[in-house]
Amino acid sequence: MAVISYREALRAAMRDELKRDDKVVIMGEEVAQFNGAYKVTEGLLKEFGPKRVVDTPISEAGFIGLGIGASMLGIRPVMELMFWSFSYVAFDQIVNNAGNIRYMSGGLINCPIVIRGPGNGGTNVGATHSHTPEAILASHPGIKVVCPATPYDAKGLLKAAIRDNDPVYVMENTILYNDKGEVPDEDYIVPLGVADVKRVGTDLTIVAHGRAVITSLKAAEILEQEHGVSVEVVDLRSIRPLDEETILASVRKTHRALLVEENKPFCGVDAQVAYLIQSRAFDELDAPIHRVSSIDAPQIYCKRMEDQQLPDVNRVVREALKVLA
Amino acid sequence: MAKPAVLTHPESLKRLAGPSEYAKDPANASMSKADKIALYTKMARIRHFEQRCIRIYQQGKIGGFLHLYVGQEAVAAGTISLLGKHDHIITGYRDHGHGLMVGMGMNECMAELTGRVTGCSQGKGGSMHYFAPDKNYWGGHGIVGGQAPLGTGLAYAVKYMGLKGSCFVFMGDGAVNQGAVHEAYNLAALWDLPVVFVIENNGYSMGTSQERSTAHPGCLAKRAEGYGMAWDVINGHDVYEVRAKTAVALKRAHEESKPTVLEIFTYRYFGHSMADPDKTYRDKEEIKGYRENKDPVLLFEQELLREKVLTPELSQKINEAAMAEADKAAIFADESPDPTVADITKHIYWEEDNRGPDTTSRGTIIFE
Numbered sequence: 001m002a003v004i005s006y007r008e009a010l011r012a013a014m015r016d017e018l019k020r021d022d023k024v025v026i027m028g029e030e031v032a033q034f035n036g037a038y039k040v041t042e043g044l045l046k047e048f049g050p051k052r053v054v055d056t057p058i059s060e061a062g063f064i065g066l067g068i069g070a071s072m073l074g075i076r077p078v079m080e081l082m083f084w085s086f087s088y089v090a091f092d093q094i095v096n097n098a099g100n101i102r103y104m105s106g107g108l109i110n111c112p113i114v115i116r117g118p119g120n121g122g123t124n125v126g127a128t129h130s131h132t133p134e135a136i137l138a139s140h141p142g143i144k145v146v147c148p149a150t151p152y153d154a155k156g157l158l159k160a161a162i163r164d165n166d167p168v169y170v171m172e173n174t175i176l177y178n179d180k181g182e183v184p185d186e187d188y189i190v191p192l193g194v195a196d197v198k199r200v201g202t203d204l205t206i207v208a209h210g211r212a213v214i215t216s217l218k219a220a221e222i223l224e225q226e227h228g229v230s231v232e233v234v235d236l237r238s239i240r241p242l243d244e245e246t247i248l249a250s251v252r253k254t255h256r257a258l259l260v261e262e263n264k265p266f267c268g269v270d271a272q273v274a275y276l277i278q279s280r281a282f283d284e285l286d287a288p289i290h291r292v293s294s295i296d297a298p299q300i301y302c303k304r305m306e307d308q309q310l311p312d313v314n315r316v317v318r319e320a321l322k323v324l325a
Numbered sequence: 326m327a328k329p330a331v332l333t334h335p336e337s338l339k340r341l342a343g344p345s346e347y348a349k350d351p352a353n354a355s356m357s358k359a360d361k362i363a364l365y366t367k368m369a370r371i372r373h374f375e376q377r378c379i380r381i382y383q384q385g386k387i388g389g390f391l392h393l394y395v396g397q398e399a400v401a402a403g404t405i406s407l408l409g410k411h412d413h414i415i416t417g418y419r420d421h422g423h424g425l426m427v428g429m430g431m432n433e434c435m436a437e438l439t440g441r442v443t444g445c446s447q448g449k450g451g452s453m454h455y456f457a458p459d460k461n462y463w464g465g466h467g468i469v470g471g472q473a474p475l476g477t478g479l480a481y482a483v484k485y486m487g488l489k490g491s492c493f494v495f496m497g498d499g500a501v502n503q504g505a506v507h508e509a510y511n512l513a514a515l516w517d518l519p520v521v522f523v524i525e526n527n528g529y530s531m532g533t534s535q536e537r538s539t540a541h542p543g544c545l546a547k548r549a550e551g552y553g554m555a556w557d558v559i560n561g562h563d564v565y566e567v568r569a570k571t572a573v574a575l576k577r578a579h580e581e582s583k584p585t586v587l588e589i590f591t592y593r594y595f596g597h598s599m600a601d602p603d604k605t606y607r608d609k610e611e612i613k614g615y616r617e618n619k620d621p622v623l624l625f626e627q628e629l630l631r632e633k634v635l636t637p638e639l640s641q642k643i644n645e646a647a648m649a650e651a652d653k654a655a656i657f658a659d660e661s662p663d664p665t666v667a668d669i670t671k672h673i674y675w676e677e678d679n680r681g682p683d684t685t686s687r688g689t690i691i692f693e
Binding site: 025051056057059061062063064065066067068069070071072073074075092093096097101102103104105106107108109110112141142144160163164165166189191192193194195238240241242243244245272 | 413415444445446447448449450454456457458459463464465466467468471473474475476477478479481482483485486492504505508509511512515671672673674675676678679685686687688689690691692
């Protein structure tokens with residue numbers, strides 16, 4: 001098994017799917033000639049040519065809508081948003097069109113489109129480029145949302161997304177692009193809606209997604225080494241569909257839950273997860289559920305403060321100890 | 326103050342009656358007698374369907390917004406009657422006429438308006454969201470101009486698959502100020518996509534006249550020049566003219582894979598929707614003038630009577646049949662069942678509706 005980066009894993013997924021299905025088209029700003037603003041699509045133009053790998057103008061409502069329209073006729077566009085923050089200028093297309101057309105047509109139409117790109121803070125670029133819209137988008141029935149945290153999951157989830165017949169929005173993280181991990185060369189998918197227990201433990205369940213998984217794993221290590229606590233880390237991987245059973249099984253084992261995400265707290269993904277746990281595992285809980293989210297403000301520019309605005313290892317450890325007290 | 330209007334209207338708009346100068350255009354000369362009768366029948370069916378809707382709306386059986394097409398029939402009829410196997414259409418919320426033109430039945434259309442499970446979208450779409458993908462009709466879209474990028478994408482797909490086809494993107498005159506429309510223009514021109522953008526200019530974006538909504542009013546199609554696209558203006562009261570000029574754009578799409586913007590001057594007799602009391606922004610005399618002098622269905626009827634394609638008897642028969650069909654559809658819509666509570670959560674995801682060996686996703690996707 002090769003050790004490759006999260007970025008290379010995404011690229012491998014696209015390369016595999018471009019080879020497998022001639023209806024797959026990569027489209028977005030700077031994806032072709034520029035080789036990708038974050039180099040995720042590097043080399044794909046050279047390998048597959050301009051019909052399959054297409055540069056678009058800076059025109060998100062236009063090109064995302066175009067991709068959705070093409071998907072209705074059976075093309076399988078994989079659209080790159082340079083940042084998920086830019087999805088906000090294409091919101092009507094992403095929500096009203098991709099998300100509603102199947103429903104409003106009584107099931108006559110489906111939109112097999114993938115929109116992918118980084119949706120994260122922590123990169124010192126200020127509020128407009130640091131949105132994490134997974135909760136906003138996942139709140140719309142008709143849309144699927146996944147947030148890979150590791151290279152293995154990035155490849156497997158993106159391949160599953162491209163083969164899926166519904167709109168799937170893949171939210172990556174620029175800070176993870178250089179992270180390395182073992183990734184099989186052969187064909188595999190990570191099915192949507194299957195969480196992954198990234199660390200097994202007995203005393204506390206941490207539920208996280210995206211980069212918060214990596215932060216939580218580091219915190220779990222400290223909790224083990226310095227406090228003798230055995231922490232289980234559940235990586236959601238997929239926000240909608242949501243693997244409720246894996247979350248519940250873990251909480252039934254540890255009886256304590258801490259929810260960690262890089263979203264702002266109000267109506268974050270973890271608000272839904274907290275509701276799930278209290279509604280279906282209330283009697284299993286030995287302590288109230290706690291959450292660690294980004295500090296509730298537009299993303300601050302100052303790098304030193306932004307690092308503290310996002311959930312960091314210290315804050316996760318501190319909050320975990322409160323749940324365990 | 327709006328800038329002075331630079332009027333670029335088709336000369337023929339001044340015509341009140343008399344033979345259409347486009348009757349002998351190849352697009353029309355090629356029509357057989359039966360084709361012409363069929364086209365007139367379709368226009369009459371749209372007219373009577375819409376007029377029947379008014380009564381059902383007034384009875385309180387149609388909810389939400391009902392945007393009628395009465396007065397604009399020649400636009401959908403003239404354009405859509407030219408289309409072939411690989412030509413697609415998409416439009417905004419004034420979508421009934423297009424649906425009937427592509428061959429949707431009055432029953433499924435009427436039942437959708439009353440929210441019945443027998444409706445074209447099983448009661449899930451309503452008046453603004455008709456769809457018939459099997460007839461290349463991709464909606465029926467509620468947000469002004471939001472369909473323009475989608476239609477451009479349909480044309481992209483046609484071109485990608487190497488087919489000789491097109492997509493007609495219909496929109497109202499209010500849509501031309503939406504950013505999504507301009508983005509679609511740019512992409513269509515930049516990538517040489519076989520799109521025909523059809524601006525159905527009925528003079529008012531809801532209750533706001535062009536002079537109050539649009540910089541450089543008078544010719545909306547001309548904006549195409551900013552994107553290097555061909556454009557034309559059309560008298561939308563004359564179905565022959567609509568066909569003749571649309572045929573040029575269609576050929577451009579098919580032969581050269583190039584987009585066109587067509588502005589078709591038309592008029593709606595009723596308010597923006599039935600929720601519009603239609604009292605604040607235009608006077609009754611204006612509506613009367615159009616009804617009496619420029620009615621597209623009457624003008625085409627007169628044309629065909631002059632050509633001796635129609636007789637008064639045949640015309641009467643066609644109109645009576647269309648009325649009877651609309652009456653029957655109203656009864657069908659009345660007697661059809663509602664969707665059930667269980668139906669509310671169907672047709673959200675393809676994967677949930679088609680569980681099988683090919684579906685891989687797991688987990689909870691519909692939440693309680």
